[in-house]
Amino acid sequence: MYVHSMTLKQAKKLLNSPRSRQVITLASCGGKKVGVVECGDPNGFPVLWFTGNMGPALSILLYHDIAERHRIRFVCVDRPGYNSSDDIYSEHGVPDLFEFADMVNELTLLLRMWQFGLATFSLGAVYGLAYSLSFPERLKGPIFMVSPWLSVKTPGTSTMYKGIARYAPNFLIRTTLSTLPHMSNFLNMWNTLGSSPVKTSRRTSSSTSSSMSAMSDDDDIDNANIDSITFSIAPGRSYIHNQIYNNGLWNLQNRTGAHLDAMVALEKIDWGFTYEETTYPIKAFVGDIDENVPIQAWMYMSNKMNNIKLNVIEGGGHYLLYRMDFMEDLFAQIERSVYP
Numbered sequence: 184m185y186v187h188s189m190t191l192k193q194a195k196k197l198l199n200s201p202r203s204r205q206v207i208t209l210a211s212c213g214g215k216k217v218g219v220v221e222c223g224d225p226n227g228f229p230v231l232w233f234t235g236n237m238g239p240a241l242s243i244l245l246y247h248d249i250a251e252r253h254r255i256r257f258v259c260v261d262r263p264g265y266n267s268s269d270d271i272y273s274e275h276g277v278p279d280l281f282e283f284a285d286m287v288n289e290l291t292l293l294l295r296m297w298q299f300g301l302a303t304f305s306l307g308a309v310y311g312l313a314y315s316l317s318f319p320e321r322l323k324g325p326i327f328m329v330s331p332w333l334s335v336k337t338p339g340t341s342t343m344y345k346g347i348a349r350y351a352p353n354f355l356i357r358t359t360l361s362t363l364p365h366m367s368n369f370l371n372m373w374n375t376l377g378s379s380p381v382k383t384s385r386r387t388s389s390s391t392s393s394s395m396s397a398m399s400d401d402d403d404i405d406n407a408n409i410d411s412i413t414f415s416i417a418p419g420r421s422y423i424h425n426q427i428y429n430n431g432l433w434n435l436q437n438r439t440g441a442h443l444d445a446m447v448a449l450e451k452i453d454w455g456f457t458y459e460e461t462t463y464p465i466k467a468f469v470g471d472i473d474e475n476v477p478i479q480a481w482m483y484m485s486n487k488m489n490n491i492k493l494n495v496i497e498g499g500g501h502y503l504l505y506r507m508d509f510m511e512d513l514f515a516q517i518e519r520s521v522y523p
Contacts, residue, residue, distance in 0.1 A: 189248070189419030197222070197244055198426060206267045211289050218267035219294070223250025223257040228323075228521045230300035231291065232259045233307030235332075236444040239265060239430045244423055249511055253518040258299075260290065262310070264440030266430070278443045278452055280313035288318050300521045302327040302513070304504045305475070306448050308467075315463035316456055324520030325464040325492075327513060330473060330501045331481075334458070335450060339480030458484060465491040466516070468509075470499025 197203065205219040220240040227250070232243055240259040243250075250257040261268040262283070271286050272279050291299060301322055303311040308331035315326060333340055435441050446452050465488075469481045478495060485493040496503060503509050 194419030215269035218261035222247040227254040227256040229296040233303040235305030284317040475501040
């Protein structure tokens with residue numbers, strides 16, 4: 184099992200590294216800027232990570248040691264409206280997935296990432312698939328998708344999201360996001376990133392012959408004592424967790440990125456494609472107790488797609504990316520896919 188250890192000094196050095204605070208100017212977007220965070224092996228094979236909604240790019244610093252050990256140069260982009268990233272869309276405030284793909288294509292060339300792996304979490308899957316439709320030749324290995332988002336029109340998706348997508352106007356979504364601390368996500372981070380032993384399990388879905396070990400989601404923290412949870416995490420990791428949470432909350436209250444992402448997630452804008460139309464190979468990892476994207480919705484969709492291997496994680500919820508043993512296995516798979 185991977186040991187979650189990091190000193191406070193190491194964490195501060197990582198957060199203050201020039202690699203963690205890059206701002207790139209794009210020629211094609213009229214000089215607009217994009218924030219970039221890198222970690223892992225600077226000489227390793229580049230792998231681009233697309234976060235979920237409300238996820239700042241600096242969240243990848245949690246995986247610095249894992250990425251370094253697996254020879255991965257791990258790169259994450261702050262999407263338009265987060266931190267230093269400008270709104271690059273031709274129609275201000277209206278996301279366009281293929282304009283985002285064009286921006287990423289220019290950005291990766293500027294970062295000297297001629298070919299790279301791609302991995303996503305949650306809503307990042309939508310952006311990742313749009314990129315694969317535009318520039319498949321730039322990618323190496325399958326797209327690794329953790330708890331990937333689905334169209335709210337997919338049979339089996341959450342009725343709550345269906346209702347919000349159908350009835351909630353944009354101004355209400357934006358107002359709600361700007362005043363809502365994402366506490367369930369925060370508490371889940373504290374619970375799952377500790378160094379206490381965890382159970383692992385395996386299960387293979389009907390649509391694939393592969394599987395992957397992951398931690399159980401059995402632990403219930405509804406009545407957990409935050410002080411004791413904090414104490415169980417190494418000081419450096421605790422410091423990074425706080426920075427991620429504070430940055431995410433600041434973006435919610437001061438920037439437009441979460442609202443732009445919500446418009447994509449709830450399909451307030453046209454994606455311009457369907458999952459069934461994608462052809463690039465995908466490895467997806469879905470928890471069987473994911474309440475955000477229920478497993479039955481992915482079982483339905485996987486039968487409609489010819490390019491996906493669906494791995495069902497027994498006992499896994501939506502936030503599989505906070506399960507460090509799961510991420511260790513994920514990086515091992517990524518390493519095998521990008522290195523000959």
